[in-house]
């Protein structure tokens with residue numbers, strides 16, 4: 062347990078979800094903090110926020126930008142700044158103090174900072190520069206350097222121009238107070254200042270619809286610049302802008318000419334300023350990077366390195382003049398998301414040589430990232446790395462499922478008897494195995510290290526329990542989330558897709574939020590979603606919309622409504638609802654217009670990858686139409702739009718009626734009679750109470766008829782377990798959860814899965830690999846069971862938006878006899894920790910200060926329930942409510958509790 066302060070203390074200050082964000086453009090940014098206390102039932106009764114333009118003023122409590130004064134309020138999240146107008150480059154140093162329930166004031170929090178970015182076009186002096194000459198050369202037949210005469214370069218039909226190098230030198234005359242870099246690209250960029258990288262971020266500026274908007278990043282680079290001579294350099298690669306995306310070997314999706322726009326603003330201690338900006342006066346060239354592409358991989362010829370290119374004093378007289386694009390139509394805005402960063406390093410767990418000279422290294426887990434190569438080779442020696450998720454029976458790497466993704470990195474040695482270390486910068490792969498050819502001798506333990514990367518969403522969850530398979534499943538869920546949260550939520554990291562598939566995202570978003578703070582990450586992507594909306598109001602299949610054109614697919618398009626609602630539920634974010642409200646309305650109109658008698662036609666992918674079950678697509682589509690409309694009514698309520706709410710509620714009722722009339726029999730059977738049918742109808746509240754009961758019966762009967770197995774695909778699996786649990790059949794949910802026979806989560810684990818598979822039958826002993834065209838081993842949809850694990854095993858659920866009231870209802874059952882589950886919510890840490898022993902349950906609960914919870918202690922009756930050794934009903938902060946469903950229910954105030962109770966006889970019906 063973390064150390065808890067004795068009084069209410071504000072900490073963890075965030076602005077627009079991020080700690081100390083630089084260069085934002087939200088003119089009334091929302092501030093959040095967490096209050097902590099060691100005593101039970103502590104509450105914030107008031108707060109004061111001070112925002113100052115300098116740390117000194119902040120120290121003196123001089124809120125020259127804003128002093129909220131004492132505001133009587135218990136709010137700790139989404140408090141909108143209400144001070145002076147924030148101009149470009151403004152620095153807002155801020156702190157907060159709070160008053161507790163006894164009206165005692167806390168100390169001030171630690172100071173935090175946000176800065177405003179370049180808010181107007183006029184703030185930009187930098188031009189968009191690039192270097193187009195190498196493009197032509199690449200389009201001609203290329204040869205990989207180092208390839209022997211007559212040897213064909215791999216996939217020689219590919220156009221893979223080399224990344225460009227851009228540079229200039231500059232002199233800083235006076236002592237420097239601060240240097241800020243604003244940088245972006247059409248393509249991917251990496252900036253170096255005086256030989257050092259300006260940031261640790263990968264794949265900046267992220268993926269957007271570059272025709273509409275492109276983000277820039279803001280970095281404090283004060284430590285990198287110095288008085289006197291300096292150099293700034295950049296490497297510019299194709300990335301999402303010009304490189305390959307999706308299937309079909311297609312590139313140049315937004316344009317072919319990559320461009321960099323960077324502006325380094327230096328403030329001297331005397332208050333004067335200097336701006337170094339990209340212009341025609343920079344110099345351009347190519348370097349050791351021969352190719353860099355997300356899907357195809359990176360090639361690097363160390364013999365072509367240009368030492369000192371990013372340092373002052375370098376002779377660039379042989380470099381060319383850059384090309385300049387005078388007009389870029391996209392809006393240029395600050396990056397609102399979560400950048401991709403290194404997450405972990407993995408050493409190989411084994412090395413084999415299934416074919417002469419082709420070594421296969423197993424990194425132990427199926428991740429997204431790349432390999433660091435360490436080698437001592439002769440000049441020109443070519444080492445080729447190929448990546449795969451699985452192995453063929455003969456031990457060679459299985460690459461069929463990568464389809465059009467070449468996923469090959471090539472390194473050509475500098476030579477000279479020294480050890481060389483190389484990592485790519487502008488590509489990543491989804492892999493567990495690396496095949497190394499061309500290596501001098503057998504690769505040693507250091508030859509290959511996997512570098513795992515992911516969008517750096519702050520961790521927010523922990524799950525452990527007494528069952529090893531469940532723990533493995535949880536690890537696999539986390540792993541697959543990291544592998545697919547790469548600037549946007551993608552479907553998979555390995556094959557030629559890696560796109561923002563909408564269905565996958567809506568199915569998984571709540572689980573994602575249990576594991577990590579995904580608020581900023583989804584805030585960014587929801588803009589991509591709106592940018593990708595079709596003119597007819599239908600949301601697309603993928604956002605940003607590329608390759609998989611189209612829209613309106615049931616359960617995919619609906620992400621446009623489901624995801625903002627999820628963000629509101631988890632983070633209390635009303636602005637995200639407001640911002641996208643018009644688009645959401647347009648989508649409901651689209652559904653209504655395209656429905657017949659309120660039945661939504663069979664549009665889209667249906668119950669994708671279900672197993673031995675065929676859910677009628679129109680049943681699914683209509684169920685989702687109802688659900689989205691229901692959410693729309695709730696969204697309208699939240700935004701105080703009463704008329705809209707009534708309208709959508711009425712529409713929901715009518716869709717529900719149509720659904721029942723068309724699809725639901727008198728005996729409660731739903732057309733298709735699949736598990737997904739019943740799950741959707743129950744989850745979306747489409748049935749009358751009697752029909753609900755019947756539906757539960759049919760659902761369980763179908764599961765039983767399959768020897769207690771599921772048949773659901775992406776869509777049904779999302780709600781299957783919560784539906785069973787809410788219907789009083791947590792016993793059946795546990796049976797599915799613990800299964801290790803096909804199809805089940807456990808089945809993949811039995812086959813050694815270290816990630817969540819796209820399909821239940823990705824590999825089976827009988828058939829081997831499934832349909833190679835579509836068989837990813839890192840797709841998170843089936844990992845949506847993670848939400849159930851948090852909410853049912855851990856018993857941690859929000860009772861309304863943003864965990865202000867919390868429901869704690871762990872359901873011991875199945876094979877479990879203990880579990881530890883924690884979620885760092887936007888209001889602080891919520892934790893449960895239970896074990897069952899000798900007919901008793903011991904349940905420890907942590908509820909963050911300033912929130913309340915209903916705690917369901919599994920118990921036959923309220924008698925005999927203890928808290929910290931005393932009768933629970935009498936304990937401080939605990940108020941007995943009732944006995945319900947095998948649990949004694951208490952209202953509790955914030956704090957730590959230790960409950961103990963005799964277990965009911967049937968904690969779960971076996």
Ligand code: BGC
Pocket residue numbers: 552553558562563564565666669835840
């Ligand atoms: C993707 C999915 C996606 C689906 C649509 C696939 O190719 O990988 O995850 O949702 O297409 O049906």
